[in-house]
Amino acid sequence: SAGLDPDASRFYDPDYRPVVRRMVALVVATEGPVYTDLLVQRLARAHGFARAAGRIREVVLGAISRQYGKTEELGRELIWPEGATVGAIIPYRPSEGDDARDHSDIPLVEFASLAARYLDDGADTEEAVRRLAAFIGLGRLREATRQRLEAAVELARLAARA
Numbered sequence: 001s002a003g004l005d006p007d008a009s010r011f012y013d014p015d016y017r018p019v020v021r022r023m024v025a026l027v028v029a030t031e032g033p034v035y036t037d038l039l040v041q042r043l044a045r046a047h048g049f050a051r052a053a054g055r056i057r058e059v060v061l062g063a064i065s066r067q068y069g070k071t072e073e074l075g076r077e078l079i080w081p082e083g084a085t086v087g088a089i090i091p092y093r094p095s096e097g098d099d100a101r102d103h104s105d106i107p108l109v110e111f112a113s114l115a116a117r118y119l120d121d122g123a124d125t126e127e128a129v130r131r132l133a134a135f136i137g138l139g140r141l142r143e144a145t146r147q148r149l150e151a152a153v154e155l156a157r158l159a160a161r162a
Contacts, residue, residue, distance in 0.1 A: 008047040012055060020063040028068060032081035033090070033107050036061065039079060073108050074148065089113050089159050103136045103145065111152030112159065119156055128153045 004023055010016040020043065027042050028034060037052075040060045044052035052060075064079060069086030071078045080086045089112045095101045111132060118128040129149045133141050141149070 006046045006048070008049065011047050011049075011059065017059075017063060020059060021065065024060065024063045025065070028064075028079050029081050032068075032084065033071070033078040033109065035073075035105060035107070036064070036077045036079055038105055039064075074151065078107055078109075089116065089155065103138065104148070106136075108148065108152045108155055111149065112155040115149075115153040115156035116160065119153070119160065125150060125153050128156075 004019060004026065006023070007016065007019070011020070023043055023046065024039065027039055031038075031042075040052045040057050043060050044056050049056055067082055069080035069084065071080065071087050084090075087109070089109050090107075091113050092106075092110045114132055114135060115128050118131045123131065129141075129146060132149045132152065133139075133145070138145065
């Protein structure tokens with residue numbers, strides 16, 4: 001729909017890199033901030049590749065322009081759209097249907113915007129975490145998910161102090 005025609009047969013061709021760069025720009029502008037591993041997956045799928053590892057990852061990561069800001073969240077790199085305030089809390093962006101994101105793929109800066117609302121309502125950390133979990137449809141929390149949501153609450157607290 002963006003006028004780009006993915007061509008898997010040319011993916012590794014250096015002459016095809018401008019197309020890959022335009023695809024990266026489109027995904028980052030549309031979905032950013034976006035985790036680099038998701039960016040690699042999006043481009044791999046667009047080209048019909050079942051896996052997004054090795055050389056595919058190299059090509060996509062090599063196409064990420066230096067103009068994009070980057071941050072790290074719990075060991076995952078986020079790529080920020082051009083002109084965005086890197087690291088700033090951003091409004092939660094709902095996704096549905098085929099485009100629905102797994103909660104693990106939602107950046108903490110989005111969860112923090114929800115957590116800020118709960119904190120403004122007087123919630124403590126535990127209540128804010130439970131409300132975040134309920135919002136994303138989780139009844140029981142694994143420890144890793146709890147830690148992510150607690151990090152989002154702390155991020156919301158830090159932003160409120162700034």
